[in-house]
Amino acid sequence: MTFNDDAQLDTSGVSRGGGGGGRGLALGGGGGILGLIVLVIYMLMGGNPGDLQQPPTQAEQQAQAGAGDLAEKCRTGADANSDPECRVVATRNSVQAFWREEIPKASGGKQQWQDTKMVLYHGQTPSGCGTANNEVGPFYCPLDKTVYLDAAFFRILEQQFGSSGGPLAQEYVVAHEYGHALQDQLGLLERAQQDPKGPESGGVKTELMADCFAGMWAKGAVESKDANGRAFMQPLTEKDVRDALSAAEAVGDDHIQEQARGRVNPESFTHGTSAQRQQWFMRGYESGDINQCNTFRASRL
Template structure:
């Protein structure tokens, strides 16, 4: 598993950094409260490891099609309805509350805004450096009173966890997942664990823009599958952003080694082997869709060490 680096965690935003809350939509206060499994297209047709989870939501295949429906790209394969923990209700409009980096240091909602802003600022620069245009993607917060969300990829609920829908180019996030990351998945938690999760999902957006998702084809499961390679590349892209984050102007200084350890802990916690041991008591590599804990740590680390998206070729050679 991951190694502890030590050193104080800081992840401080620059107090005067200007936040752009328009990149994050908050729908948590909308609609009646609903619980349960939601209504994913084709949900239940392909259970995970005999646990009855919805492979459609969590497979991480981006714009690929299954049963004629676009698939969502999620962080994990662990989709277990009935374990919902409500996220805190929003307190006011994001545009009113999240204006400067100092706000991001005081509020989880504003921290997400700052993280999204920094990630997209980096990818805009990276794309421009390669004579390409980066198209921003919004993050939609749901949960609280609204535990289900409608997307262009179908309906999802809070049990799905964070995911990216290429059909509407949005990242969907219920903040209650960060509690689950610690209590259910056994991760260390902390601000940078949250940043890793968001950066991973934006890695899928980058793959969508670059057309990488088409490389998966029907290779959707297995230890060396295209699905696993896609997910590990998103982990690598998350590490690339972490290396370059201070250059985006949103942070006071490079992340500490303890910050990075939070990301490694989160990556290890959502490895296929770790989740399978917890949910079914044994490991079945033929059912992998995201990669092992060691692989997820490895590829995040490669991205972080080099800070170069060109180092994230998970589709060539061994992984």
């Protein structure tokens, strides 16, 4: 999904973190795109968890060295189209602009979207929910109301989990995490912790709902505007939608378990199958209705 070159980006609310290559677990977070699946499955395959902390590419090294101030690097939609970190910033801008408009309409004016901070880090960084790193992937932490993301995760998603490298595959990740922020604001996120595992668990329902919210944003993103009233994004193409669906497929519980162990154990599901994740993304995309995203009232997932 391409940003309009002249869209103005806002980096306020986005801070830097990390720089170390150490390892740790993010415990008690708000449900990441992969969560603990990455670490647990990789260890079951006999892998070294540290391998998930891939050495940065030359482009990433240059970004780390010269990016000091995101406000200098990420100014326009053109920057977002050429730089993964600026794409994250721009997606955050678009997602929040979308929910600022949508939540008051959906609630009859009773509720407003609460802007949610983000930490863009390299390697690892502390969070209110423990150490953030790519062993657990991007996540929303309800304890400090912040999304944590290392842009290097997109390379892991593509190379190790088979996702498309297209822009909307990456933007879907950001929109999914901000879906968890919305669940927190609606008082729904805690259900994931109360019933975390199993094919019909609260954990799975929470993740699929966040996928549905991401689909809603993707459909309405073309209407979200920057501070100057310019649209952030160009209309979606069929390829954009395929990119998002490829990312949803890549992070399905069954896909990851089949790759890792050659068998699937639904009782250990935490995020839903590939088909479910694609289905709920498309449900949000096609309906544009937040009520259609209520996985807790769905007759079937």
